[in-house]
Structures are given as C-alpha cells and as structure tokens.
Amino acid sequence: MNGIGFHSHDHKSCIFEAVKAAEEQCCRQGLQLTPVRKRSLEILLEEHRAMRAYDLLDRLAKDGFGSQPPVAYRALEFLTNNGFVHKIEKLNAFIACTHRESGHMPVFLICSQCERVSEIVLPEAEEIWSGVETTSGFSITTALLEIEGVCAACKVNTDK
Amino acid sequence: MNGIGFHSHDHKSCIFEAVKAAEEQCCRQGLQLTPVRKRSLEILLEEHRAMRAYDLLDRLAKDGFGSQPPVAYRALEFLTNNGFVHKIEKLNAFIACTHRESGHMPVFLICSQCERVSEIVLPEAEEIWSGVETTSGFSITTALLEIEGVCAACKVNTDK
DNA sequence: CTTGATATGTTATAAAATAACATTTAACAA
DNA sequence: TTGTTAAATGTTATTTTATAACATATCAAG
Ligand SMILES: [Zn+2]
Ligand SMILES: [Zn+2]
Ligand SMILES: [Zn+2]
Ligand SMILES: [Zn+2]
Numbered sequence: 001m002n003g004i005g006f007h008s009h010d011h012k013s014c015i016f017e018a019v020k021a022a023e024e025q026c027c028r029q030g031l032q033l034t035p036v037r038k039r040s041l042e043i044l045l046e047e048h049r050a051m052r053a054y055d056l057l058d059r060l061a062k063d064g065f066g067s068q069p070p071v072a073y074r075a076l077e078f079l080t081n082n083g084f085v086h087k088i089e090k091l092n093a094f095i096a097c098t099h100r101e102s103g104h105m106p107v108f109l110i111c112s113q114c115e116r117v118s119e120i121v122l123p124e125a126e127e128i129w130s131g132v133e134t135t136s137g138f139s140i141t142t143a144l145l146e147i148e149g150v151c152a153a154c155k156v157n158t159d160k
Numbered sequence: 161m162n163g164i165g166f167h168s169h170d171h172k173s174c175i176f177e178a179v180k181a182a183e184e185q186c187c188r189q190g191l192q193l194t195p196v197r198k199r200s201l202e203i204l205l206e207e208h209r210a211m212r213a214y215d216l217l218d219r220l221a222k223d224g225f226g227s228q229p230p231v232a233y234r235a236l237e238f239l240t241n242n243g244f245v246h247k248i249e250k251l252n253a254f255i256a257c258t259h260r261e262s263g264h265m266p267v268f269l270i271c272s273q274c275e276r277v278s279e280i281v282l283p284e285a286e287e288i289w290s291g292v293e294t295t296s297g298f299s300i301t302t303a304l305l306e307i308e309g310v311c312a313a314c315k316v317n318t319d320k
Numbered sequence: 321c322t323t324g325a326t327a328t329g330t331t332a333t334a335a336a337a338t339a340a341c342a343t344t345t346a347a348c349a350a
Numbered sequence: 351t352t353g354t355t356a357a358a359t360g361t362t363a364t365t366t367t368a369t370a371a372c373a374t375a376t377c378a379a380g
Binding site for chain 4: 212213230
C-alpha cells in the first residue's frame with residue numbers, strides 16, 4: 001500500500017488492472033496498444049501523478065525508445081484520444097485515468113502544496129453540462145474541470 | 161452593434177464600462193492601472209475574443225510599448241491576478257472578463273468551429289464547489305471550467 | 321537628496337509542442 | 351513471392367509559449 005492521489009491504495013494491482021482494461025478496450029475497438037504506447041501508460045500509472053511530456057520522454061528513452069519529443073507527444077496523443085490518459089491543462093502535464101467508465105468527463109483536484117492530482121467523480125456533472133446545453137444552445141464535446149486548492153493532508157500539515 | 165461572444169451587444173459601451181469598472185476597482189484597492197496595463201485591457205476588450213500573449217505583444221509594440229515578451233506577460237499577470245482578464249488554458253490565450261462580480265469563478269464556452277469564447281454564469285457553480293469541498297476535504301482556491309463544443313450559430317451553419 | 325518599492329525595458333534562455341520527412345513494420349493484393 | 355499500401359516510429363529542425371536575469375526609470379517616504 002502506498003499513499004498516492006490523496007489516499008492509500010494497492011498501487012500494483014491498480015496498475016495491473018488499468019493496463020488490462022486498456023488492452024481489452026484496444027482489442028475491442030481495433031486500437032493498437034503498441035510497446036511505446038503501453039510503456040507510456042505503465043509509466044504514468046506507476047508515477048500516479050501528473051507528468052510532463054519531457055519527463056515521460058526521458059523515461060521512454062531510458063527504456064530504449066526514441067528520445068525526441070514526438071515520441072512522447074504521439075504516445076500521449078493516442079492515450080488521451082482514447083481516454084486512458086488525461087491532460088491537466090493548468091500544469092501542462094498528463095495523468096493516467098483512474099476511472100474505467102468510457103466517455104466520462106474528468107474532474108481534477110490539484111493540490112498547490114504537494115502537487116498531487118486526484119481525479120474525482122462529480123455525479124452532478126452530466127446534469128450540469130446538459131443544463132448548459134439547453135440554456136445556451138451550445139453542443140458540448142468536452143468539458144474540462146480543474147480545481148486547485150489544498151488537499152486534506154496538506155491542510156493538516158499546515159495547521160500544525 | 162456587433163456579433164461577438166455568441167450574441168450581439170453594444171460593444172463600445174461594453175468596453176467603456178469595463179475600463180471604468182477596472183479603474184474604480186484599482187482605485188479602491190490601491191492597484192496601479194498603468195498605461196501598458198490599461199492599454200492591454202482595452203485591446204483585449206476591443207478584440208473580445210481569446211488572444212494569445214504574442215498577439216497582444218504585437219499590438220502593444222505598435223502602440224509604442226516594449227516589444228519583448230515580458231511586457232505582455234507582466235501586463236497579463238496583473239490583469240489576471242486582479243480578475244480583469246482570464247486565461248483560457250485550453251487555448252493558451254487570454255480574454256477580458258465580462259462579469260463584474262469580483263471573485264467569481266469563470267466558466268467558458270469555447271466553440272471549436274468559430275473559435276469564439278463566451279464567459280457564462282453557472283448559477284450552480286458555488287454550490288457544486290462547496291459540495292466538492294465537503295466530500296473531499298479539499299479547500300478550493302480556484303476552479304477552472306472550460307467547455308468545448310459548437311456554438312448555436314455554428315450549428316445552424318453546419319446544418320445548412 | 322537618498323532610499324526603497326514598483327514598474328518598465330532589454331537580452332537571453334527555458335519549456336512545451338509541432339512540422340516535415342525518412343524508415344520500419346505489418347497487412348494485403350496481385 | 352512480390353509489390354503496394356497504411357500505420358507507427360524515428361529523426362532533425364522549428365515554432366510557440368513562458369520565464370530568468372539584469373539595467374533603467376519613476377515616485378513616494380524618510
Ligand atoms: Zn478519467
Ligand atoms: Zn496536498
Ligand atoms: Zn470573468
Ligand atoms: Zn461557433
């Protein structure tokens with residue numbers, strides 16, 4: 001067990017399950033989870049935090065893959081396009097998805113102190129988005145919700 | 161009148177009012193709305209769309225201000241810190257705020273076709289954010305909600 | 321007048337992302 | 351088999367976005 005993403009969990013099985021789910025989804029949808037793509041997903045899952053593209057690139061290069069920016073950006077494009085990874089725009093960084101429901105619109109809590117990022121479920125989200133569509137006549141394709149602040153753990157530390 | 165931000169409005173008075181409000185707020189809070197800062201706000205208000213920092217810089221340089229990146233970035237930092245301008249993270253671009261309530265958390269609709277951006281009010285927002293705080297123990301400082309899709313006008317054009 | 325704080329200006333550099341093109345790989349048709 | 355394609359990977363070069371570092375100017379307080 002390991003304290004990550006604001007709370008402890010069994011990280012090894014979490015990686016294993018996520019990779020397996022990705023493999024299955026790729027199989028079903030005829031997508032190619034090639035070595036560099038799979039390894040990128042694994043690295044992001046292992047880190048379990050928002051990683052910048054160039055940090056991922058370093059890791060990939062050490063593992064014998066190409067060492068130039070497009071190597072990382074292409075893998076990230078594939079992974080984000082297919083929902084395995086999300087981009088945190090505020091951080092120019094990427095994080096492995098921790099929710100297996102396809103097509104969900106991710107919501108992130110970003111702690112300014114420990115820099116950890118937690119992907120949460122906002123049950124009201126769908127309802128809100130459809131309300132916006134109704135009142136504005138705007139057809140939503142993607143919604144990005146990034147919430148910045150101080151996580152519970154850091155608050156405790158600060159109080160001391 | 162001019163079609164901007166998904167709907168028509170009196171743009172000149174909209175600029176005038178916003179600049180006046182900024183001046184008053186700066187006066188009240190002891191902030192300095194210096195020439196370059198004021199001009200930056202005016203340009204963003206005139207454009208009434210998301211502008212990239214280097215586009216703003218070009219405009220400032222033409223108006224006799226400095227021509228190097230920090231000139232634009234510093235003005236933008238002042239304006240965003242004080243709520244006169246918002247950054248659209250998805251576009252790496254900046255847009256003048258169209259809501260005068262201080263401390264509001266902005267919500268943006270970004271049209272993928274015409275690239276126009278509209279800042280909207282989401283009445284449920286405060287309630288949702290505080291719900292997140294309660295359930296997660298996370299203290300929110302800022303929330304970023306960027307919604308991408310197709311605006312009503314572009315939908316009509318596409319249907320034709 | 322001096323000092324310190326704030327703002328502006330510059331040069332240089334860092335960080336993030338993409339364009340363009342060559343090479344490889346694997347599936348497929350002739 | 352062999353030629354033909356499409357997808358993926360690799361590289362070099364460049365663009366786009368943002369900041370560091372430092373010099374100069376402005377102005378109010380002491
Ligand atoms: Zn997710
Ligand atoms: Zn934290
Ligand atoms: Zn606003
Ligand atoms: Zn549109």
